[in-house]
Amino acid sequence: MHPRRRFRLILSLSRWGALTVLASLVLAGCDTNRPPLNTAPLSKLGVRVIQGDTAAPADSTNDLTPRNLATSTLLGDPLAGLDAADMIRFTQGQEDFEEEDGVDEGLGPIFNESACVTCHNAPVGGTTGRIETRFGRMISGHFDPMANQGGSLMQDHAIGLVQSADGPYTYVAEVVPAEATIRTGRLTTPLFGLGLVDAVPDAQLLALAQWEARITPWTRGVPNMVTEIKTGGVRVGRFGWKAQVPTLHQFAGDAYLNEMGITSPEFPNESDPQGNHDLLKYNPAPGMNDDGTDIQKAADFMTLLGPPPRAARTALTDDGARVFRQIGCANCHVPTLTTGDSPVQAIAHRSFQPYSDFLLHDMGRLGDGIAQGQASGRQMRTAPLWGLSARPAYLHDGRAKTPQEAILQHAGQGAIARDRYQNLDWRSRMSLIAFLRSL
Ligand code: HEC
Ligand code: HEC
Secondary structure (H helix, E strand, O other), X not given: OOOOOOEEOOOOOHHHHOOHHHHHXXXXXXXXXXXXXXXXXXXXXXXXXXXXXXXXXXXXXXXXXOOXXXXXXXXXXXXXXXXXXXXXXXXXXXXXXXXXXXXXXXXXXXXXXXXXXXXXOOOOOOOOOOEEEEEEEEEOOEEEOOHHHOOEEOOOEEOEEEEEOOEEXXXXXXXXXXXXXXXXXXXXXXXXXXXXXXXXXXXXXXXXXXXXXXXXXXXXXXXXXXXXXXXXXXXXXXXXOOOOEOOHHHHHHHHHHHHHOOOEOOEOOOOOHHHOHHHHHHOOOOOOOOOOHHHHHHHHHHHHEOOOOOOOOOHHHHHHHHHHHHOOHHXXXXXXXXXXXXXXXXXXXXXXXXXXXXXXXXXXXXXXXXXXXXXXXXXXXXXXXXXXXXXXXXXXXXXEOOHHHHHHOOOHHHHHHHHHHHOOOHHHHHHHHHHHHOO
């Protein structure tokens, strides 16, 4: 029997293969002698593997000098290098993203805010720190999103008094039902650079999961395999705190419905107020609110929005980058990913540095208790660390006010790195934090 088990993804990943050994040595040398967690094989998670060489995304370990890096000048700018047609799409997309919708246009009956920008701002596309509420309960070991009582996402606004054929009716905001045993906040995430994340082939994220399972099994991530509504296919989810959505286009439709109450072809059904479908009979704007045009515009804006520009490297931040890797932060907060094909030249086949693997990790008690797609209550997506210094708060519910507080809350698969952080001398801690703030 072979001493090493070898896997290869069905898709061609040969570009990464050449640096496999080097990358393995770098990582293995940094994060050694840790007991592997008891983990199920990827095949059980619906990830198809066949025997062969391990495809190691070696580029992902390169945090300082990636080739062909996608950039932008200022936070909130479009990607550098867009052609004139894409610049127009960006501007028109941004207008849509900033536009407030009214009741006539389909806002509500229940909603959270009347424009994307209300939560995603400072600058446009970022985050104001707005926190929304999710709730649910456990029933014999299974998560119940309490959909028939308006869960799991609560809409905390409503359009109020309406006149209908059945007489006047007043829509009210949803509340957390008394039966809910789980209640959690969800902080608005910034959207900078997400067009690059959208363009990462599923195969690369699946290969990353393979690679982590082999090289750093105690912190291995798993993909959240979810349905892409447009094609009906199963894709690697990557957007949202639980990686619950596979594409920006789908998130745009999802957000139009769930944040604003605007229905569209992929999301045709209005949310039932507090789970009560009958109350929709008073809906002043029934039927399809958007034919897909606004969804596409919002998706265009997000696709073309540039990544957060990185601060200049210094001796301190270089030292911090080394510490970051040494204590195992980079196991999950993977520095560099590469895009695949894209109709946008400024996106196709670029490197970028999100500091995330976009996979789910068992974070123990830091988990938010909500299940979405294949993500259990304890599993969370590795939060991307780029643009960290522009965020008003950290972690899924915004409980951490500083990066250090966020690190100290890591549990489950993040506990080892957290403990190592706590054991660092003050200088190493300082350089690590300086590095994080430079991303
Ligand atoms: C009420 C505040 C609010 C509004 C309005 C809102 N969002 Fe969000 N957005 C959030 C929150 C909170 C999250 C994190 C959601 C989660 O994972 O549960 C989020 C996440 C996202 C993400 C995923 C980003 C990532 O990190 O993966 C995208 C994309 C997005 N929103 C797009 C939009 C678009 C487009 C609109 C307008 C149609 C919109 N949002 C309106 C609060 C808001
Ligand atoms: C096992 C994977 C894993 C490891 C190892 C890990 N993290 Fe995280 N990290 C996560 C996940 C998952 C989240 C999101 C948690 C949440 O809020 O639910 C996160 C969140 C964060 C955040 C907050 C980001 C935000 O936008 O809210 C910071 C900062 C952070 N990690 C830094 C670090 C540092 C520094 C290290 C090394 C000491 C580290 N992490 C190690 C998985 C990991």
